[in-house]
Amino acid sequence: MAEGVKPRVKAPSSAAAGEAVVLKTLISHQMESGQRKNADGTPIPRSIINRFTCEFNGKSVIDVKMEPAISTNPYFEFEAVIPEAGDLKFTWYDDDGDVYEDVKSVAIA
Amino acid sequence: MKFKAMTAIAALLLSVPAMSLADPDEDQLVLNGEMESVTETAAPAHLSDVLDTIYSGWRFRENETQALQMDDFDNPGMIFADLGLDQWNAVEGEEGKSCASCHDDVTESMKGVRAVYPKWNEAAGEVRTLAMQINDCRETNMQAEPYKYNSTQMTNMEALISVQSRGMPVNVAIDGPVQATWEAGKEMYYTRFGQLELSCANCHEDNYGNMIRADHLSQGQINGFPTYRLKNAKLNQTHDRFRGCIRDTRGHTFDVGSPEFVALELYVASRGNGLSVEGPSVRN
Numbered sequence: 001m002a003e004g005v006k007p008r009v010k011a012p013s014s015a016a017a018g019e020a021v022v023l024k025t026l027i028s029h030q031m032e033s034g035q036r037k038n039a040d041g042t043p044i045p046r047s048i049i050n051r052f053t054c055e056f057n058g059k060s061v062i063d064v065k066m067e068p069a070i071s072t073n074p075y076f077e078f079e080a081v082i083p084e085a086g087d088l089k090f091t092w093y094d095d096d097g098d099v100y101e102d103v104k105s106v107a108i109a
Numbered sequence: 110m111k112f113k114a115m116t117a118i119a120a121l122l123l124s125v126p127a128m129s130l131a132d133p134d135e136d137q138l139v140l141n142g143e144m145e146s147v148t149e150t151a152a153p154a155h156l157s158d159v160l161d162t163i164y165s166g167w168r169f170r171e172n173e174t175q176a177l178q179m180d181d182f183d184n185p186g187m188i189f190a191d192l193g194l195d196q197w198n199a200v201e202g203e204e205g206k207s208c209a210s211c212h213d214d215v216t217e218s219m220k221g222v223r224a225v226y227p228k229w230n231e232a233a234g235e236v237r238t239l240a241m242q243i244n245d246c247r248e249t250n251m252q253a254e255p256y257k258y259n260s261t262q263m264t265n266m267e268a269l270i271s272v273q274s275r276g277m278p279v280n281v282a283i284d285g286p287v288q289a290t291w292e293a294g295k296e297m298y299y300t301r302f303g304q305l306e307l308s309c310a311n312c313h314e315d316n317y318g319n320m321i322r323a324d325h326l327s328q329g330q331i332n333g334f335p336t337y338r339l340k341n342a343k344l345n346q347t348h349d350r351f352r353g354c355i356r357d358t359r360g361h362t363f364d365v366g367s368p369e370f371v372a373l374e375l376y377v378a379s380r381g382n383g384l385s386v387e388g389p390s391v392r393n
Binding site: 004006008010024026028071072073 | 182183185188189191192261342
């Protein structure tokens with residue numbers, strides 16, 4: 001696992017049925033582009049998060065392919081309509097094969 | 110069309126307040142919609158000859174940057190405070206202890222700590238910054254390797270400890286045993302360094318509110334350190350900032366953790382007595 005990776009999600013714990021809620025996600029990650037060189041002139045290998053997804057009760061909300069130009073600690077803010085009570089599942093895919101997950105439950109108020 | 114454009118420009122001009130563009134703005138810092146922070150207050154007594162009011166650097170920043178600090182989720186510095194919490198609970202060293210072994214819950218034990226550092230350590234007979242105290246704890250009580258003074262780990266730990274004092278007024282002692290160090294720091298603050306022959310005071314006392322190239326000069330308060338800077342996307346320590354400032358005067362700079370910077374940190378911190386602790390703050 002890359003060092004110091006920690007996903008964070010801000011989602012409401014409850015929403016009205018059919019309400020569009022704002023979701024904020026942030027993951028601490030170095031997002032090394034692969035373009036840089038170290039002091040010896042050798043390239044620093046690429047190490048980024050290449051995909052981010054969010055699902056609600058197994059249904060895709062957002063699926064993002066990420067490229068090396070994205071800066072460190074990528075932050076996503078988006079909206080999702082909450083039709084029923086359920087779980088929001090957030091997944092980040094690292095270049096090194098690691099997968100980071102976070103789940104937030106949303107109740108219907 | 111042309112008339113419309115002219116009106117738009119006129120409206121823009123009218124909407125700019127009469128004061129200079131670069132002065133501290135009137136925004137108020139409220140964290141997470143609940144914790145009010147003091148970003149403007151009467152200058153401490155020892156500054157009565159030179160300043161009437163002290164302002165946090167937050168007041169000199171753009172609205173977008175200010176907004177980042179107002180919500181803990183949006184504040185990128187909080188990531189590092191979270192990492193600091195992992196370090197807090199991690200057992201290290203030959204004693205088999207973590208920070209939590211002695212200090213328990215960081216939210217209780219470290220409340221108000223950031224606000225009074227640097228301070229006198231009676232046993233050691235020296236003025237200590239927070240970083241020095243953390244390392245002493247690691248070496249003496251944990252038998253662990255000290256952190257490098259401006260390492261990421263040290264900065265994370267400082268951020269974690271600062272968070273517990275947010276909203277509390279900076280209250281650094283300047284008399285008694287620390288007085289000699291404080292005087293040395295003051296001397297340094299007014300000493301011109303480098304080819305450009307600039308002292309701290311030339312920019313941060315005489316010219317705060319004015320522009321330095323494309324940026325607003327603040328009063329150089331350190332109540333918001335460690336600071337997340339957008340320019341390098343990481344937390345920055347006070348001593349790194351000092352070093353950057355002296356480098357910009359084209360001078361030979363001091364080392365992080367050097368006695369000179371400890372004295373300067375004490376003095377600069379005391380210039381912010383009364384402002385709220387903001388660390389980790391967000392600046393550009």
